[in-house]
Amino acid sequence: MFRLTRLTDYAVVVLGQMSSQKEQVVTAPQIAEETGLPLPTVAKILGLLSRQGLITSLRGAGGGYISHQDAASITVADIIQSIEGPIALTACVEGAVDNCSVETMCPMRGNWNKVNQVVANALKTVTLADMIDFQDSFIIDKQKSDASSVELT
Known part of the structure; x- marks a missing residue:
């Protein structure tokens, strides 16, 4: 399973909070x-975000x-790379430093780069603004709410 760490998830939360206070020192x-x-x-x-230039210390x-x-100019790919490093689903991608012992014989060698590139490109299309835009998710249709409520006396 391809899974991001909790630290990356928290980085989205931290950047989301900071984006609501843009240009303010926190x-x-x-x-x-x-x-x-x-x-x-x-x-x-x-510390990690500032080293990568997403925020300033x-x-x-x-x-x-x-x-x-702006939250719209920071992509999920930017955040992942700041916390996790290069986006890669497997260790056998271009530029990997810890290649496996059967790399020279592997029929999949080089083919994972295509998948990694698709995933990286998809993550570049989702911005921090997309991630923190949840305001419409919690709007309750007032008419439905009023119609379904029952007054008990």
Whole structure:
């Protein structure tokens, strides 16, 4: 099963929170409190995201982290690569450093690159804005709600 780590999932949450405060300096404790995530996890995520340039780290008094990018300009692929590294479904892809022992005889050698490229391209089409746009998901049709409620006396 192709599965992302919990850290990547949390990175989407952290970036989603930061996108609601774009251009504002926020601290790791502040984000941890707002998201309910553990502070060490948030600190680790912020470090990884800043190293990859998705956010900016500010040192000194009044320091913290700031997001200059719109949520629509950050793709899920960007987030995954910042946390997990290159997107790959198998170890035997172009540029892999830990090739398997039967690589030279493998009939699939090179063919996984096609699949990896399709997956990477798909992840590049989904943005952080798409991931955090849940506002319509929780709208309840008032007429249906009123019609189905029963008043007990």
